[in-house]
Amino acid sequence: MSIDRIYTRFPKVPIERRAAAFVIDFVGVWLVSSFVGPNFIGMLIFLLLWLVLRVVLVSSNQGQSLGRWALDMKVLDAKGKIPGLATLAKREGILGFCALLATIGLSIGLANGISLLLLITPLAVDCGAALGDTEAQQAFHDRIGKTIVVQTRRGFSLDIRLKKLFADMTRRMKK
Numbered sequence: 754m755s756i757d758r759i760y761t762r763f764p765k766v767p768i769e770r771r772a773a774a775f776v777i778d779f780v781g782v783w784l785v786s787s788f789v790g791p792n793f794i795g796m797l798i799f800l801l802l803w804l805v806l807r808v809v810l811v812s813s814n815q816g817q818s819l820g821r822w823a824l825d826m827k828v829l830d831a832k833g834k835i836p837g838l839a840t841l842a843k844r845e846g847i848l849g850f851c852a853l854l855a856t857i858g859l860s861i862g863l864a865n866g867i868s869l870l871l872l873i874t875p876l877a878v879d880c881g882a883a884l885g886d887t888e889a890q891q892a893f894h895d896r897i898g899k900t901i902v903v904q905t906r907r908g909f910s911l912d913i914r915l916k917k918l919f920a921d922m923t924r925r926m927k928k
Contacts, residue, residue, distance in 0.1 A: 762833065763903035768883055768890060770824050770912060771902055775880070777820030778806055783856055791860045796853060803849040808841040815907065825908035831899050844898030851876040 786799035807818050816827030816835045828844075830836040836844070858872025883892040895901060 763829070763901075765890060766826050766902050766904050770826065771883070771890075772880070773912070774818070774820030774824045774826055777823055778803075778818050779852055779855075781819060782806055782852075786856075791857070796857075799853055799856060800849055803852060804842065804845060807845040807849065808838060811841055811845075812836070812838055817905075817908065821902070821908070823909045823911040825905055825910055825912075826902050827905045827907070828900050828902055830901075836898065836900055840898050840900065844894050844900055847894040847897060848879065848892075851879050 782799060782802045785802055786795050789795040789798050811818050811821075811828060812835065814822065816829060821827060828836060828841070830840060854872045855876045858869045861868050861872070863869065879893045881892075882896070883890045889901065891901060
């Protein structure tokens with residue numbers, strides 16, 4: 754069974770929700786690993802935490818990491834099932850390495866803008882592939898791992914709760 758058939762059975766996840774789920778996972782791992790510092794051990798802890806959060810947790814939590822759980826998404830393979838550890842490790846190894854380069858670039862900051870841009874570019878190219886794929890919205894790491902991100906009803910629905918909160922706040926401000 755191909756990814757195309759699987760994707761027609763499940764609803765699409767908008768790119769901005771996928772990006773928000775990635776940012777939730779990224780910031781969580783980055784905050785914990787930043788306590789160690791921007792040295793080799795900090796990078797190693799970042800990669801280990803990334804693999805725990807995005808591989809081990811996903812395989813045991815019905816295809817959802819913390820960010821995907823917060824925004825009602827999950828990862829499926831070409832058969833429509835939760836991917837195995839090897840598939841998730843391949844998928845998240847690529848994304849984790851790009852995220853690690855992005856953290857190095859962000860730690861450099863605007864002091865060296867060229868390095869910042871060069872180190873963020875792999876992550877932008879990887880995830881930018883989903884913008885070019887209008888039908889399945891698969892990023893590069895999704896294509897390599899033969900996985901797809903789909904919507905689910907299981908989760909916290911953070912985006913919906915925030916929309917309601919902002920709507921209530923604007924309604925109260927107008928009174």
